[in-house]
Amino acid sequence: MDATFNASNVSALPGHENRRPTQQEAEDAVRTLIAWAGDDPTREGLLETPGRVARAYGEFFSGYGQNAADVLSKTFKDVGGYDDIVLLKDIPFHSHCEHHMVPFFGKAHIAYLPHDGVVGLSKLARLVDVFAKRLQTQENLTAQIIDAVNENLNPRGAAVMLEAEHMCMTMRGVHSHGVTTVTHRFTGVFAEEREERDRFFAFIGKR
Known part of the structure; x- marks a missing residue:
């Protein structure tokens, strides 16, 4: 663009x-x-x-000026019957707080259990960018990412976690440095089964 x-x-x-x-x-x-x-x-x-x-x-x-559906439009069904977790962790992102228009930045972890095929791995990183490059709250960014995965990939379940540092806390206000805000959301199998959530946390090193 x-x-x-x-x-x-x-x-x-x-x-x-x-x-x-x-x-x-x-x-x-x-x-x-x-x-x-x-x-x-x-x-x-x-x-x-x-x-x-x-x-x-x-x-x-x-x-x-970008659309999540366009980013996730092409999927691959010939994956040798693979139906286990697909996970990208430590995806870096930068966004801007909609309350003060100062940056927040960190990393995203995205996982899904395929149902109708898989998407190219780079597309998940691009998906994060689509929503991060807007005025945001971390909570809303988390919800937008997982909603886009569900709407466009129709997985059996999805999981998203964001970890970020907010300059609105560091540069102004309480001036707290090194504070990490964590948000996550689970849908489908990840929401229903503790074992799948535990696997997600283990894969991203949180267990």
Whole structure:
């Protein structure tokens, strides 16, 4: 995706009924924030900052222009009868807190029990990116990932765990460093059978 947002994609999202601001308007908003913070947006070191910030936001939030169904659209059924856990662990991700628009980052673990085939392994990492590159809460990000796996792969069960550090706790507020927030969700067989949850935790090194 290009560094700038696809306006047609974003304006179609719920809550985006109003006209999408232009690139120039976005840069003007950054200049306003610089001045509000107490600096001079016209000084040499800050002259090009608004453009850089707008381009960076295009990358940080490129997930709004991506679709989980497209990422998971191609599956493989010829897997030699394999029907046990498929698991990717330690998938790195970076996202931004929707409350303060500061980063949170960590790793994701995704597992599923195949039913209608398997998906390419890299697609699970891309799936995390689709939702992480949006304004988020960790809880919502966890739910969106597992819902997409269930809706598009129709597995017998799925499991997702996220571990992340939130800069809204480190850089501001309580200024707590090194705190890890853990969220997880299980569906299907993983929700119904303790043995399957235990296997998931063992595989990711949490048992």
